[in-house]
Amino acid sequence: MDYRHQPAVTLAEVAQAAGVGESTVSRVLRNHGSFSRKTRDRVMEAVERLGYVPNRIAGTLASAGSRLVAFVIPSLSNIVFPDVLRGASAVLEANQHQAVFSVTDYDPEREEALVAAMLAWRPTAVMLAGFEHTQGTLKMLRASGCRVAELLDLDGTALDLAVGFSNRAAGRASAEFLLRRGYRRIGYVGHDLDRDTRAAKRHDGFCEALGAAGAALAGREIHAGPSSVEGGRLGLERLLARYPDLDAVYFSNDDMALGGYFHCLARGIPVPSALALFGHNGLDIGRVTPQPLSTIRTPRVATGQVAAELVVADAPPQAVDLGFELIEGATA
Amino acid sequence: MDYRHQPAVTLAEVAQAAGVGESTVSRVLRNHGSFSRKTRDRVMEAVERLGYVPNRIAGTLASAGSRLVAFVIPSLSNIVFPDVLRGASAVLEANQHQAVFSVTDYDPEREEALVAAMLAWRPTAVMLAGFEHTQGTLKMLRASGCRVAELLDLDGTALDLAVGFSNRAAGRASAEFLLRRGYRRIGYVGHDLDRDTRAAKRHDGFCEALGAAGAALAGREIHAGPSSVEGGRLGLERLLARYPDLDAVYFSNDDMALGGYFHCLARGIPVPSALALFGHNGLDIGRVTPQPLSTIRTPRVATGQVAAELVVADAPPQAVDLGFELIEGATA
DNA sequence: CTGAAAGCGCTAACAT
């Protein structure tokens, strides 16, 4: 069944209607090459009258780049990725590029399949999260001839462009902050670390800094599945059941930390005097809770922006460290 | 400067390498038409060896549909839209379709420009938020010949497909619930209603139900700009400064309501005994706060899914009401 | 079962 089907107006029809050649119409429309004021008006009039919409599929095939930028992201539930898309799409739209996306659910095999599908559109660039990809993905990307940007990670080897911050360093900074504050019995509540390799790097950096200070994680609780507020609440509840004497907890991100904070509020656990909480990402909501969350603000929107700018400008391969900022907050 | 540029392998090269005609390669690759087991193997071997990736730009031009689905959404900060995208992209990916998107920032003029840009890709369908569009947008869409889905709204006239729920009815249900609970001095805290027309419809439905019960809004505070937790906190603070005797507040959505809830927590205002709070959307986070938020759960992911399914199936024009569910919570 | 050839709608030389 074919509902709504009108064969779209073509450039040839416009040319006909305006009484000029096809290339003239093309020139006028792209405002490229020369043509008289008068032809321009005739062409534009025909375009208006017929309601012509250029066909970029044909245009792309005939000329060079597709001006399509492909995002293959792990998730849309984790606000991190919508933030990146937001930053990128603003820049892309301003530069006549189009964003295309698919969601891997943190599955590398799925990522490989989706990258393959994306490459079929001959995008100008492919944007991925982090450096951990299958051999197949890497091979395709290298062979594709299109720009590749790996985002939100800096701990690893980039294929081409890398934009973000060091998760390892963020983990270290978090630990150092808690140690400096005098906390010693520190626990960790995280989500599925096998899949979210950036969260794993933060965890590792955190442990590394503890180790360097002669300390170690006093307890650890991993919530199966992706990060969520509920996961953080449950995770903290379970962690405290096993290790009641903790004085601080580091969470895999702010969603998890908020869950932990809500748990403390509900149970009447004084924060930070009885238990300090530390998150990661610096979400806006953490700034508005009764006690602002102690966390690290990450450059999510900026990561998307910068990556898009580099791609649009066809900049040389490089890694851009956008850094992060520790927010002291009131929960640690 | 052109970094990374290898002219991609073409179908012709594969044909050559496999010693067969182009059309044979095409048949094998799309598993359509007939060919011998032997040729199939030869072709696949060449495809593997050369690392051939079909060019869908060319494929689309030569055949029928683009299998591209365009989303023109107001925002990526409001979790509602990532949720819709998430639901849709799962279905689209499973059906070999690609999602393309742009962000309007709730600006109808911008929406028009972006729809025009999208149409240039000859998408199978265009998905928009709600029914309020410029005349230009409507005209283009009608002339485009592609499917149109208007999402998250049912109060208006659809162009083709409509999937979502009635915001007006949701607003009414919210008011009726609060009245049933015995609240009488009810205030409203919202965000920019001119731009978010769906929030405006909820507001109107809410007032309508109050009116039907012989009541009326006791006070109203509009936070300039998009909805946010901070906006809700500030909005409630200001509203209470002007109307200290309210016994309940209806918020334009859960983000705003959470801000209000945090304000109450911070100020020690007992909820709901001193002040009841009611939101809209049923976000997960509202289920985990010390007191679960009273709100209405909306079918965001399902809206994306159903819309995608209808488009993929090329279903007849129709409006699908996915309804909503009132969650009693503990804040009202 | 397979190949040749004609487009799809547009851009980019190349003429004029």
Added chain:
DNA sequence: ATGTTAGCGCTTTCAG
């Protein structure tokens, strides 16, 4: 300043 023409890489008749 403007028209003509040869592709871009693929799908799709249509022969064989």
